[in-house]
Amino acid sequence: MKTLSIKVKGAILSVMILLICLFIWHLATTQKVTPSASVSTNSSEYNALMGQGSGETVQKTGFPTLTQMGQTIYKQLSHPFYDNGPNDKGIGIQLAYSLARVGLGFLLAMLVAIPFGFWIGMSPLAYEAFNPFIQILKPISPLAWMPIALYTIKDSSVSGIFVIFICSVWPMLLNTAFGVGSVRKELLNVTKTLEVSPLRKAFLVILPSAAPTILTGMRISMGIAWLVIVAAEMLVGGTGIGYFLWNEWNNLALSSVIFAILLIGIVGMLLDIAFSKLQKVVSYAD
Amino acid sequence: MLIENTFLKVINLSKSYRTDAPPVFEGINFEIEKGEFVCIIGHSGCGKTTILNVLAGLEEATGGDAIMLGKRIQGPGLERGVVFQGHALMPWMTVLQNVAFAVRSKYPDWSKEKIYEHAKKYLGMVGLVNAEGKKPSELSGGMKQRVGIARAFAIEPKMLLLDEPFGALDALTRGVIQDELLKICKETEQTVFMITHDVDEAILLSDKIMLMSNGPNARIAEIVVNTLPKGRQRANLHHDPMYYPMRNHLVDFLVNRSKDLQVKGSNGELEDYQIVTVFPGVDMPVA
Numbered sequence: 001m002k003t004l005s006i007k008v009k010g011a012i013l014s015v016m017i018l019l020i021c022l023f024i025w026h027l028a029t030t031q032k033v034t035p036s037a038s039v040s041t042n043s044s045e046y047n048a049l050m051g052q053g054s055g056e057t058v059q060k061t062g063f064p065t066l067t068q069m070g071q072t073i074y075k076q077l078s079h080p081f082y083d084n085g086p087n088d089k090g091i092g093i094q095l096a097y098s099l100a101r102v103g104l105g106f107l108l109a110m111l112v113a114i115p116f117g118f119w120i121g122m123s124p125l126a127y128e129a130f131n132p133f134i135q136i137l138k139p140i141s142p143l144a145w146m147p148i149a150l151y152t153i154k155d156s157s158v159s160g161i162f163v164i165f166i167c168s169v170w171p172m173l174l175n176t177a178f179g180v181g182s183v184r185k186e187l188l189n190v191t192k193t194l195e196v197s198p199l200r201k202a203f204l205v206i207l208p209s210a211a212p213t214i215l216t217g218m219r220i221s222m223g224i225a226w227l228v229i230v231a232a233e234m235l236v237g238g239t240g241i242g243y244f245l246w247n248e249w250n251n252l253a254l255s256s257v258i259f260a261i262l263l264i265g266i267v268g269m270l271l272d273i274a275f276s277k278l279q280k281v282v283s284y285a286d
Numbered sequence: 287m288l289i290e291n292t293f294l295k296v297i298n299l300s301k302s303y304r305t306d307a308p309p310v311f312e313g314i315n316f317e318i319e320k321g322e323f324v325c326i327i328g329h330s331g332c333g334k335t336t337i338l339n340v341l342a343g344l345e346e347a348t349g350g351d352a353i354m355l356g357k358r359i360q361g362p363g364l365e366r367g368v369v370f371q372g373h374a375l376m377p378w379m380t381v382l383q384n385v386a387f388a389v390r391s392k393y394p395d396w397s398k399e400k401i402y403e404h405a406k407k408y409l410g411m412v413g414l415v416n417a418e419g420k421k422p423s424e425l426s427g428g429m430k431q432r433v434g435i436a437r438a439f440a441i442e443p444k445m446l447l448l449d450e451p452f453g454a455l456d457a458l459t460r461g462v463i464q465d466e467l468l469k470i471c472k473e474t475e476q477t478v479f480m481i482t483h484d485v486d487e488a489i490l491l492s493d494k495i496m497l498m499s500n501g502p503n504a505r506i507a508e509i510v511v512n513t514l515p516k517g518r519q520r521a522n523l524h525h526d527p528m529y530y531p532m533r534n535h536l537v538d539f540l541v542n543r544s545k546d547l548q549v550k551g552s553n554g555e556l557e558d559y560q561i562v563t564v565f566p567g568v569d570m571p572v573a
Contacts, residue, residue, distance in 0.1 A: 186374035189344055192362040194391035194441065204387065208378045284378040285423035 022066060029065040064255035072255035087247060089239070091259075095267065097239040101157070101232075102225045105164025109221065113169045114214065117176025118202070121210070127177060134173065142167035142228050146235055156236035163232045168221035175217025179210030211282035219275040226268045241267075292353075293477060294318040294341070294445065299350035301336050308552060309348065310336060311504040315561065316496060318445075323471060323478045325488040326506075327536065328498030329544060334481045335371075335449055341479060342368045342447050354445065364392050367443030369451045373430040375422040375437075382418035385409060385437045392441040408440040409433070411470050412463075428459035432466070439470060446471075448480040452487065461520055464490060468518075485536045489529065490518055497539050499547035507547050508562045510535065531567030 004012075064072070080092030120127040142163045149159035183206050191201045233242025241260060248256035295317050302309035311333040318324050326334050339345035341352055343362035352359040354366070362368075375384050385405035393401065409415055412432040422430055431451055438446055452460040468491060471478060482488050488495045495510040513528045523529060551559075 184374075186370055186372055187376060189342075189362075189368070189370065190374050190376075192344060193342055193364070193366065193368045194388055195362065195364050196391050200391075205376065208376070211378075282378075285421065286377050 026066050029063050064258065068255050069258060072253075072259050076256070076259055086238070089244075091241075091244065091263065094239060094241050094244040095263065098229050098233060098241040099267070101160050101240065102164055102222075102229050105161045106168050106222060106225055108161070108165045109168035109172060110218070112165075113172035113217075114176050117173045117214075118180050118206075120173075121177035121180025122206075124181075127181070134170065138170040138174075142224075143231055143235065146232070150236075156238060160229070160232045160236050160240070164225045164229060167228045168225045171220040171224065172214070172217040175220070176210065176214045179213030179217075180206055182213075183209045208282070208284075212279065212284070215275065215279045215282055219272065219279065222271050222275055223268070226264075226271055230264055292317050293320040293322075293355065294479075295353045296337075296341075297351045297353070299337065299340065299347050299352065301333060301340070301345075301348045308502040310501050311498070312349075312551075313505050313559065314350065316506055316509065318477060318479060320477055321475045322494065323476075323480070323492045324494055324496060325480050325482050325492035326496045326498060327482060327485065327488055327540065328504065329500050329540065332498045332501040332504035334498060338368075338447050338449050338479065338481055341445075342366055344368075364441055365444045367438035367441050367446050369431075369434045369438045369446070369448045371449045371451070371453060373422070373427075373434045375430060375433055377422050380419050380421055381409065381414060381425070381433050382406065384422070384433060385440050388437045388441050405436075405440055408436040411439065411473075412436045412466055426459075428455050428463060431455060432463060435463070435467065435470075439474065439476070442474075443476075445477045445479065448478060450481045450483065453483065460484075460487070465520060467491065485533060485540070486523070488536065489514065489532055490520055490523055495536065497536070497544070499544045499551060501548070503548060503551035505547065505551060505559060506561055507543065508539065508564050510564045510566060513565050513567050528567045535564065535566040 076091045080090045082088075082090040083093060120130055145163055145166050146159060149162045150156065153159050153162060187205060187209065188201075191205050196205070229240065230242035230245065233240035234246040237243050237246070241264060245257055245260040245264075248254075248260065296314055299314035300309050300312035310331075314337060316324075326337070328334050336345060336347075340347045341354075341359060343359055343366065359366075375381075376387065379387060382402065382405055385408060386401050389401045389405050390396070393404075396404070406415060406418065409418055412435055414429060414432055414436065417425060417429060422433065425433070431454075435451065438448075452463060455463070464487060470476070471491075478491075480491065482491075489512065493512055495512065496506050497508045497510060498504050499507045510532075513532060514523070514526050515528075518526075
């Protein structure tokens with residue numbers, strides 16, 4: 001008998017687990033047709049106000065069934081880029097806003113963290129001097145910065161970017177410093193005996209040597225940034241996948257909320273895969 | 287100072303890592319002539335590597351001077367090439383890139399083609415032309431060490447410093463690379479200072495062998511001139527009539543006399559110790 005590889009077996013099992021989950025979902029959400037006898041006791045108007053209107057309204061406000069979920073996904077994905085004003089934008093546009101904020105905040109963090117990390121990695125004195133501040137600032141939830149950001153920056157969108165910046169900067173900074181600080185002494189001795197100029201040493205020896213560690217830091221940062229952006233956008237509002245999610249919750253459109261959750265997960269996974277590919281490019285066997 | 291003709295002169299070199307402990311070595315004096323192959327042998331902890339690092343400029347001595355071509359050695363430099371014990375190749379560069387990196391450091395004005403051509407020439411000398419595109423991790427220990435040797439030779443240094451380059455290699459590989467090293471040194475008339483633990487390696491390669499007593503308070507106890515004729519070959523080395531007197535002398539030193547000297551040194555009895563020059567098999571060594 002032909003044996004399947006672990007990968008194929010795993011994939012088959014994954015599909016089965018998915019099907020089981022969907023089936024449980026289906027069982028849990030198929031409502032027994034309850035006789036709406038109680039309707040008569042209250043006025044239908046009151047019921048409508050309480051979200052218990054008769055007919056299809058009952059169906060809509062409950063936990064969505066698989067069919068409703070499918071309809072929502074189809075509707076959202078068939079027009080991802082429509083724009084009907086501030087509170088009604090396609091999912092593609094919302095995601096693009098979130099990705100742009102994360103990208104910008106992350107890029108700024110890179111521009112600060114990598115050169116600065118290089119410096120404190122090279123200079124033990126600088127490391128000792130800055131370490132207490134880094135250690136205190138690092139564990140602060142990035143959202144705690146939000147009031148100060150809003151007060152000083154006075155722009156909710158830029159504040160979101162700032163929050164992404166502040167949460168991505170620490171892992172990159174510490175990993176860069178660690179990577180730069182732990183370049184093998186032998187290799188540094190080689191550059192010394194070859195009288196390699198400081199710039200050539202930095203770019204051709206220290207950077208490639210520390211690159212895998214730096215990339216690990218970037219990957220962690222990206223993971224955190226994607227976690228934080230959703231919360232930040234819920235707070236500041238306006239645009240973005242986080243805002244979309246919160247808005248749909250206010251609309252009591254749970255199927256859209258679930259759709260947004262799934263999308264956040266998928267995008268987060270894709271970002272992580274992208275960084276793991278980058279990591280492979282710069283890694284080397286010792 | 288009188289250093290007219292000497293290529294390298296080491297005067298009264300000493301090193302101590304702590305002020306409250308005896309120095310690792312002291313009173314180190316020796317000279318190396320141009321084109322000479324000098325090996326230094328001694329037990330672990332006698333400071334051989336420190337001496338080499340001082341010559342390379344990677345470490346500072348506590349006292350004394352090392353003077354090369356009339357200039358005091360201060361800091362590392364391209365006129366001294368180093369082959370490190372653990373090959374020290376950049377793992378993300380290919381073999382060719384590793385050598386070319388060194389060549390570009392020495393000749394920054396050269397064109398890319400010229401640099402690669404030069405690097406390939408030296409890779410050819412160690413028999414590694416076919417491995418030029420490989421990463422160090424894909425090479426065996428012996429091949430890595432050969433790249434290290436090619437890299438050191440490629441910058442055409444005035445003096446080559448080898449820190450136990452074959453220490454981690456098996457005997458067969460070691461023999462092959464020793465032959466290659468001997469050949470290249472002959473072609474390039476390279477001045478070499480090499481650390482080794484292997485008595486046979488020293489007899490095969492060197493013109494003179496410096497014997498160090500044990501540390502702390504290590505010194506150069508004897509300078510043994512190789513009495514085997516030039517053009518030595520690994521295959522018939524042990525048939526030479528001078529081989530056994532030479533080998534016995536070296537082994538005797540390492541087993542017995544290196545300890546005695548250390549005891550005397552730590553008692554301060556070697557204040558004006560004169561280094562003995564020995565020609566094993568030609569005259570009897572001074573006890």
